[in-house]
Structure formats: C-alpha cells, structure tokens
Amino acid sequence: MKLHLRVWRQASRQSEGSFVTYEADGLTPNMSFLEMLDVVNDRLTKEGQEPIAFEHDCREGICGSCAMAINGEPHGPNAGATTCQVYLRSFRDGQTLTVEPWRAKAFPVIKDLVADRSAFDRIIQSGGFVSVGTGQAPDANAIPIGKGIAEKAFDAAHCIGCGACVAACRNSSAMLFVAAKVSHLGLLPQGQTERKQRVQKMVAAMDAEGFGNCSNQYACEAVCPKQISVEMIARMNRDYASAVVDQI
Amino acid sequence: MNKEILRMVQSSIGRKWIVAVTGVLMIGFVVVHMTGNLQMFAGTPDKINGYAHFLKSYPLVLWSFRLGLLATAALHIWGTISLARENRMAKPVGYAVAGRKSRLQVTLTSVTMVISGSILLGFIIFHLLHFTAQMVDRSYASMEAVVGGVTMPDVYRMVVTGFSKPWISIFYVVAMALLFSHLRHGAASVWQTFGLRDRNSAQLIEMGSWILAAVLFFGFSSIPLAVLFGVLKL
Numbered sequence: 228m229k230l231h232l233r234v235w236r237q238a239s240r241q242s243e244g245s246f247v248t249y250e251a252d253g254l255t256p257n258m259s260f261l262e263m264l265d266v267v268n269d270r271l272t273k274e275g276q277e278p279i280a281f282e283h284d285c286r287e288g289i290c291g292s293c294a295m296a297i298n299g300e301p302h303g304p305n306a307g308a309t310t311c312q313v314y315l316r317s318f319r320d321g322q323t324l325t326v327e328p329w330r331a332k333a334f335p336v337i338k339d340l341v342a343d344r345s346a347f348d349r350i351i352q353s354g355g356f357v358s359v360g361t362g363q364a365p366d367a368n369a370i371p372i373g374k375g376i377a378e379k380a381f382d383a384a385h386c387i388g389c390g391a392c393v394a395a396c397r398n399s400s401a402m403l404f405v406a407a408k409v410s411h412l413g414l415l416p417q418g419q420t421e422r423k424q425r426v427q428k429m430v431a432a433m434d435a436e437g438f439g440n441c442s443n444q445y446a447c448e449a450v451c452p453k454q455i456s457v458e459m460i461a462r463m464n465r466d467y468a469s470a471v472v473d474q475i
Numbered sequence: 476m477n478k479e480i481l482r483m484v485q486s487s488i489g490r491k492w493i494v495a496v497t498g499v500l501m502i503g504f505v506v507v508h509m510t511g512n513l514q515m516f517a518g519t520p521d522k523i524n525g526y527a528h529f530l531k532s533y534p535l536v537l538w539s540f541r542l543g544l545l546a547t548a549a550l551h552i553w554g555t556i557s558l559a560r561e562n563r564m565a566k567p568v569g570y571a572v573a574g575r576k577s578r579l580q581v582t583l584t585s586v587t588m589v590i591s592g593s594i595l596l597g598f599i600i601f602h603l604l605h606f607t608a609q610m611v612d613r614s615y616a617s618m619e620a621v622v623g624g625v626t627m628p629d630v631y632r633m634v635v636t637g638f639s640k641p642w643i644s645i646f647y648v649v650a651m652a653l654l655f656s657h658l659r660h661g662a663a664s665v666w667q668t669f670g671l672r673d674r675n676s677a678q679l680i681e682m683g684s685w686i687l688a689a690v691l692f693f694g695f696s697s698i699p700l701a702v703l704f705g706v707l708k709l
Contacts, residue, residue, distance in 0.1 A: 301574075325570075327571060330566065330568050332566065397562070398562035433487070437564070439561055439565030440487045440491060442585065443585070443660070449578055463488070466670075468670070471480060471484065471489070475480065
C-alpha cells in the first residue's frame with residue numbers, strides 16, 4: 228500500500244512552516260497511522276534528514292498525545308478514535324493525506340506536528356482538582372455514589388486532554404475540555420465543596436489563554452476520541468450561572 | 476454590583492448568557508409582533524388600526540418598551556460582536572484542507588450568524604424608518620381612519636401602500652428569510668447556553684427551533700406577499 232503525504236514541517240516555534248511532500252511506500256493496511264509515520268521517519272533518518280516530529284506515548288488510545296489533523300479532521304476520519312487508533316485500511320491505496328498540527332492560537336506549534344498544549348495544564352492548575360488531605364488511600368466505597376452519578380461523572384472523566392475539541396472548533400474554543408473537567412468533579416460528592424469556585428476559576432483561566440467561545444456547532448463532540456457529549460458544556464453553563472447567582 | 480460579578484458577566488460564558496437572554500427577549504417580541512400583524516387578515520381594516528391605536532395610547536408604557544427593546548438589541552449586538560472577534564483571533568490559521576462538513580457538523584445557518592444578524596439590523600433600521608418614523612414615504616403621516624368615532628392613523632392603508640411596491644415587499648421577504656436562518660441556529664443555541672439541552676432533548680430542540688423560525692417566516696412574509704398578489708387591498 229502507498230500513500231502520498233503532505234506533512235507540515237516547521238523547525239521551531241519562531242520559524243515559518245510549510246508543507247513537504249513524502250511518498251510512503253511498502254505499507255500494509257493493518258499498520259496504524261503512527262506506524263506509517265515511523266516507516267517514513269526511518270527512511271528520513273537513514274537518508275540523513277530530520278525525521279517528522281510528532282507526539283505519541285501509549286499508542287493505545289488513552290494518553291491523548293498523538294495530536295494531529297489528517298485532511299483537516301483532528302485524529303483523522305474515524306469517530307471515537309485517536310490518531311494512533313486509525314489504521315491505514317481507513318484510507319484508499321494511493322490517497323493523498325494532508326497532515327497538520329492542531330491549529331489554534333492557544334496551541335502554538337513547537338515543531339512539525341507538535342503543538343504546545345500546556346494551556347490545558349494551566350486551566351487544570353486553576354481549579355481542576357479536589358483539595359483533600361493526603362494520607363492513606365480511602366476505602367473504595369467509603370462514600371457511596373449512585374450508579375447514575377458515577378456513570379455520568381465517568382463519561383466526563385474519559386477526557387484525555389488531547390485538544391481535538393479545540394482543534395476542530397472553528398473558534399478554537401476549549402469549552403468541551405473545560406466542561407468535561409468541571410463536570411467530572413462537579414458531579415461527585417468529593418467535588419462539591421469547591422464546585423462554584425472551580426467553574427469560575429477554570430473559565431477565567433480558559434478565557435485568559437486565548438481560546439475562542441462556543442458557538443454551538445458541536446464539531447468538538449464529533450471529533451472527540453472519547454465521544455464526550457456537549458451536554459457537559461450545557462452543564463458548565465448552568466454551573467457558571469449558579470456561581471454568578473451565588474455572588475449576588 | 477460587585478467587581479467579581481461584573482467580571483463574571485463579561486467572561487466568555489457570561490456574555491453567552493447575555494446573548495441568549497437578549498435573544499429570547501427579542502424572539503418573544505417578534506412572536507407578539509407577528510401575531511399583531513396577522514390582524515391585517517381580519518377582514519376589516521378597523522381591527523389592525525384599533526390595535527395600533529391601542530398600543531400607542533399609553534406613551535409612557537410605549538416608550539419604556541421601546542427603550543427596553545433598544546437596550547436588549549444593543550446588548551445582543553455587543554455580546555455577539557465581542558465574542559465573534561475573540562473567535563476570529565483564537566483561530567489565526569485554519570487547516571490547509573477543510574474537514575468534511577458533515578463530520579464537523581458545519582451548517583450554513585450557524586456559520587452565517589454574524590452576516591444574517593448584520594443584515595437584519597439593517598432591515599430593522601429600514602423598517603423603523605419605513606413604518607415608525609414614516610420617512611420612506613411621507614404620505615403615511617396623513618393617512619387617517621375613523622374607528623368607532625375616533626380618528627387614528629390608518630395603519631392598514633400604510634401597509635398596503637408600502638407593500639404595493641415590489642422592491643419593498645421583496646426586501647421584507649428576503650429579510651424574513653434571514654430571520655429564519657438566524658433563529659434556526661439561535662433559538663436552538665439558547666437551550667444549550669441555558670444548560671437545558673441534553674442528548675434526549677437535542678432533536679426536539681433542533682426541530683422546535685426550525686418550526687418556530689418557519690412559523691415566523693411564513694407569518695411575517697404572508698403580509699407583503701398577500702399585498703403583492705392582491706389578497707390584501709384597499
């Protein structure tokens with residue numbers, strides 16, 4: 228199997244980037260997209276050229292590292308899958324694929340396909356946690372949590388912080404990410420104490436990072452590899468309003 | 476109001492709430508406005524003339540209402556423009572290859588909100604100059620009717636005279652098509668901003684906003700079209 232690649236190459240944060248064309252040959256349909264990039268990089272290294280920089284870690288769809296857009300779609304063409312879980316059988320033999328880093332002002336490109344997503348870390352630092360005394364691990368069932376709540380919180384907790392929501396959004400809005408984090412903790416009993424401050428602080432941090440605003444098109448939900456629902460955003464909007472009311 | 480509340484109201488979500496609340500108020504207004512307008516079809520001009528006269532009979536109420544609407548529209552425009560400006564700045568570089576529209580759920584009505592809204596603003600200004608300030612056709616000011624012994628402006632005659640000009644009728648119908656487009660996305664978005672949309676209600680909300688937008692389009696457009704096709708005449 229063969230693929231024509233147009234890959235975004237950019238030497239550093241400051242430098243101008245451009246597309247470079249590569250012919251990827253000797254592929255099999257059962258290779259993952261990242262394995263295909265490995266094959267190309269092996270060749271580039273042998274030829275003494277700089278390999279394509281891309282992020283990857285677990286390669287099993289749970290770490291959120293493999294951030295890249297394939298033909299303008301974050302994580303490629305398949306629903307509910309990260310780039311590492313996209314296999315070449317999803318493409319036609321000889322197809323041209325344009326591979327780009329996440330595009331957002333808040334995610335500046337560091338090198339090639341690698342964008343700096345530390346804006347997400349700063350949002351988490353602003354309030355995406357519960358303040359509890361450390362010590363021995365608590366008993367798993369010390370605080371009973373209803374099945375429905377547990378399921379909902381888990382739906383939100385699926386977020387792996389890959390940034391595909393921001394990448395897909397026309398406005399580079401981070402609302403699905405922030406909403407998932409706000410809802411995950413806001414649903415559980417342990418998160419109640421700081422619930423109002425949390426949503427306030429995380430939204431303020433999100434705004435400060437230069438993300439755009441949700442205009443309710445839900446591209447985020449469509450590309451989210453963990454299929455997190457925009458219901459979370461509705462929930463965050465509600466929580467935020469109740470935090471404002473509390474201030475009065 | 477303390478500083479913290481002001482800061483929260485001006486945040487991304489705060490402004491989205493402002494846009495949604497003002498949007499709902501304006502939807503409420505257009506629904507009432509359309510219902511009032513449909514009295515053109517009552518069979519007698521007295522109905523709409525009497526209604527218009529009644530609306531104007533309490534100047535204090537009328538003017539508080541008008542100023543309230545003006546403030547509502549101003550807040551809506553301020554909110555949307557400031558949000559849209561940030562949105563544009565947040566995505567300085569797009570993708571070289573656009574993803575499939577079907578996958579990314581891009582609808583024409585949703586990506587043209589600023590355009591449809593701006594043209595609607597232009598339409599509203601024209602509409603106010605046309606029927607409220609009566610500056611488009613000066614002869615409206617002298618149109619009078621007598622209903623139940625009371626002399627009052629002849630709104631029926633103004634409307635029929637106004638819409639007899641095809642370019643005015645066509646402009647009104649086009650503007651109402653844009654209102655349809657604006658509300659098709661706007662009325663559905665409100666539920667999400669208020670936090671009332673979930674996967675069970677999503678389809679109902681989309682369908683409901685489509686129906687609301689369509690009812691408003693047909694309700695408002697029926698009048699210029701009826702005049703143009705001679706159903707409503709002097």
